[in-house]
Amino acid sequence: MKTLFDKIWDRHVVQQVADGPTQLYIDRLYCHEVTSPQAFEGMRARGLRCLRPAQIFCMPDHNTPTHDQDKPIQDPVSARQVAALEQNARDFGLTHYGMFSPDNGIIHVVGPEKGLSLPGMTIVCGDSHTSTHGAMGAVAFGIGTSEVEMVLASQCILQQKPKSMRIRIEGRLQQGVTAKDVALYLMSQLTTSGATGYFVEYSGEVVRSLSMEGRLTLCNLSIEMGARGGFIAPDEVTFEYLKDKEYAPKGDDWTKAVAYWKTLQSDPDAVFDREMVFDAKDIEPRITYGTNPGMGIGITEPIPQTAAQAKAPEQGFRKALDYMGFNAGERLLGKKIDYVFLGACTNGRIEDFRAFASIVRGRKKAPDVVAWLVPGSWAVDRQIREERLDQVLQAAGFEIRQPGCSACLAMNDDKVPAGKYAVSTSNRNFEGRQGPGSRTILCSPLVAAAAAVTGVITDPRTLL
Amino acid sequence: MKQKFNVITSTCVPLPLENVDTDQIIPARFLKATTREESFFGDNLFRDWRYRADGSPVEDFVLNDPTYSGCILVAGKNFGSGSSREHAAWAIAGYGFRVVISSFFADIHKNNELNNFVLPVQVSDDFLEELFQSISSNPATEVEVDLPLQTVTNKATGRREQFDINGYKKHCLMNGLDDIDFLLENKEKIEQWEQLNR
Numbered sequence: 214m215k216t217l218f219d220k221i222w223d224r225h226v227v228q229q230v231a232d233g234p235t236q237l238y239i240d241r242l243y244c245h246e247v248t249s250p251q252a253f254e255g256m257r258a259r260g261l262r263c264l265r266p267a268q269i270f271c272m273p274d275h276n277t278p279t280h281d282q283d284k285p286i287q288d289p290v291s292a293r294q295v296a297a298l299e300q301n302a303r304d305f306g307l308t309h310y311g312m313f314s315p316d317n318g319i320i321h322v323v324g325p326e327k328g329l330s331l332p333g334m335t336i337v338c339g340d341s342h343t344s345t346h347g348a349m350g351a352v353a354f355g356i357g358t359s360e361v362e363m364v365l366a367s368q369c370i371l372q373q374k375p376k377s378m379r380i381r382i383e384g385r386l387q388q389g390v391t392a393k394d395v396a397l398y399l400m401s402q403l404t405t406s407g408a409t410g411y412f413v414e415y416s417g418e419v420v421r422s423l424s425m426e427g428r429l430t431l432c433n434l435s436i437e438m439g440a441r442g443g444f445i446a447p448d449e450v451t452f453e454y455l456k457d458k459e460y461a462p463k464g465d466d467w468t469k470a471v472a473y474w475k476t477l478q479s480d481p482d483a484v485f486d487r488e489m490v491f492d493a494k495d496i497e498p499r500i501t502y503g504t505n506p507g508m509g510i511g512i513t514e515p516i517p518q519t520a521a522q523a524k525a526p527e528q529g530f531r532k533a534l535d536y537m538g539f540n541a542g543e544r545l546l547g548k549k550i551d552y553v554f555l556g557a558c559t560n561g562r563i564e565d566f567r568a569f570a571s572i573v574r575g576r577k578k579a580p581d582v583v584a585w586l587v588p589g590s591w592a593v594d595r596q597i598r599e600e601r602l603d604q605v606l607q608a609a610g611f612e613i614r615q616p617g618c619s620a621c622l623a624m625n626d627d628k629v630p631a632g633k634y635a636v637s638t639s640n641r642n643f644e645g646r647q648g649p650g651s652r653t654i655l656c657s658p659l660v661a662a663a664a665a666v667t668g669v670i671t672d673p674r675t676l677l
Numbered sequence: 678m679k680q681k682f683n684v685i686t687s688t689c690v691p692l693p694l695e696n697v698d699t700d701q702i703i704p705a706r707f708l709k710a711t712t713r714e715e716s717f718f719g720d721n722l723f724r725d726w727r728y729r730a731d732g733s734p735v736e737d738f739v740l741n742d743p744t745y746s747g748c749i750l751v752a753g754k755n756f757g758s759g760s761s762r763e764h765a766a767w768a769i770a771g772y773g774f775r776v777v778i779s780s781f782f783a784d785i786h787k788n789n790e791l792n793n794f795v796l797p798v799q800v801s802d803d804f805l806e807e808l809f810q811s812i813s814s815n816p817a818t819e820v821e822v823d824l825p826l827q828t829v830t831n832k833a834t835g836r837r838e839q840f841d842i843n844g845y846k847k848h849c850l851m852n853g854l855d856d857i858d859f860l861l862e863n864k865e866k867i868e869q870w871e872q873l874n875r
């Protein structure tokens with residue numbers, strides 16, 4: 214009668230501290246340059262070495278520019294953080310995929326594609342979107358800097374066990390509706406705090422039918438509903454994806470691993486603290502109109518008339534519309550936009566580029582739209598070229614930039630100017646997230662592509 | 678920073694505001710630092726309330742007012758809400774506060790304080806209000822925080838309350854141990870786990 218979460222969690226309990234938290238063993242720690250320097254500094258101050266350096270992987274992604282990566286970074290603060298990570302990895306004997314190396318990319322894209330994130334694992338990183346790796350059937354969650362230091366030192370973490378929630382999505386998705394739309398739909402139903410305190414297992418027909426890329430997108434967005442993390446039980450899709458990946462088990466080990474992974478299912482009579490069921494037929498391509506990812510609508514729907522309909526506090530609803538320059542009750546189809554961003558750990562994978570290319574093929578980029586197409590990793594970039602998608606994109610007037618987080622949080626110089634509208638496949642539309650004063654409309658790669666070729670918000674189903 | 682806790686008796690610095698969020702405690706622009714040098718974050722605690730944009734101190738902000746001093750910060754309800762940044766706890770510890778008293782703490786921030794050897798003491802609304810009154814009528818008012826007994830006492834009025842802390846954290850604070858010390862003490866258990874599960 215155990216949930217899958219219980220099975221993975223229980224297996225990793227080193228001890229239950231009396232009148233305190235659980236000591237949990239961590240299989241994999243990822244470090245990026247923004248949240249790790251103080252943890253390494255703490256290690257040095259205590260004179261410690263990493264307990265299990267082979268289980269720790271480092272790569273810069275937040276600060277990396279998306280052009281001229283072979284040249285030094287211009288911004289001195291970014292340069293310092295990126296250099297600090299390289300130095301720390303060297304000093305502590307950790308694997309480091311440096312900027313411009315063929316292995317580099319956004320951690321949450323690189324981990325799965327290298328087979329570093331595997332079913333049944335516990336995975337942490339000082340980054341909230343670590344939930345992405347849950348798509349492999351792992352318990353993956355973001356942690357704070359002190360906790361990064363705990364794992365560096367002891368390969369363990371102290372945690373209170375979260376509550377469990379199951380979200381089932383039944384039925385079949387309509388054409389033009391993607392995993393991103395499913396996630397945006399869930400957020401609008403649950404709001405950005407609806408899953409606070411929970412770990413979410415996604416299941417049901419829709420989830421089973423998603424590709425691995427789609428599952429990664431769905432799990433990525435768990436955190437935007439307030440959840441600690443989200444995951445999907447591994448199945449044939451997972452095994453197929455992982456087979457022959459660089460760090461996946463090989464030969465006999467593979468056979469053994471798959472046999473174990475097949476046991477990673479919630480028992481039929483497992484009890485969850487909360488269960489929710491949704492129907493695929495209620496989901497159409499979606500966009501956000503406000504300043505949190507829960508403020509979203511179907512692309513053909515009007516913005517809610519009232520805060521109550523929007524499930525938002527009155528003041529927050531007005532403030533968001535003001536910031537975005539939208540009116541309550543307004544429809545957004547046909548609205549002019551300025552920037553398009555395809556990328557981020559949400560939608561920077563090969564399937565996202567395929568989707569984008571499927572719409573722009575034989576069309577042209579709208580003349581006054583600025584488009585940033587940023588692969589999630591160099592491996593994605595290579596695959597794009599192998600499949601000749603670069604030629605399709607170029608013929609339509611698009612260029613591909615170099616991998617990194619880029620305009621997802623605009624820590625490098627890909628910043629959307631104040632007041633401009635950016636149609637973006639990233640995961641957060643907070644005020645100023647993509648640059649001071651920028652206005653973000655979150656959506657799937659299909660919606661982004663439709664906007665990029667028409668210059669306005671367009672239902673991608675009309676272009677398929 | 679890793680001082681052992683037992684009984685602390687001190688005057689207080691009052692901040693009678695509700696919903697003080699982590700952005701106020703330490704503004705986001707300080708997140709780009711690559712160090713956690715205590716003085717750096719302590720110097721920038723409540724930066725935008727404490728200093729004007731030109732760097733001159735805001736005289737009537739409580740940290741710039743010599744009337745109030747001590748290692749106990751007394752703050753309004755819902756202290757430490759907003760972003761989970763640990764930098765906020767570094768700033769409070771770096772400034773030299775060892776205890777924060779409030780009638781409610783945001784969850785993650787409370788944990789961050791404990792991890793950085795600052796004791797969050799949650800008291801009732803009444804206790805908090807009375808304490809603010811005691812401090813404002815006499816800034817020399819002392820508060821006694823007794824960790825072994827888990828009590829907090831307003832010495833001006835003699836009012837005493839019990840506060841909560843889990844047994845594990847109490848042990849850590851009283852012995853000057855943090856989570857990493859605890860985990861490393863348990864290295865054998867970690868190795869046992871690995872042997873069983875590999």
Ligand code: SF4
Nearest residue numbers: 342557558618621622
């Ligand atoms: S792409 Fe965006 S959300 Fe993902 S890790 Fe980078 S900054 Fe965070």
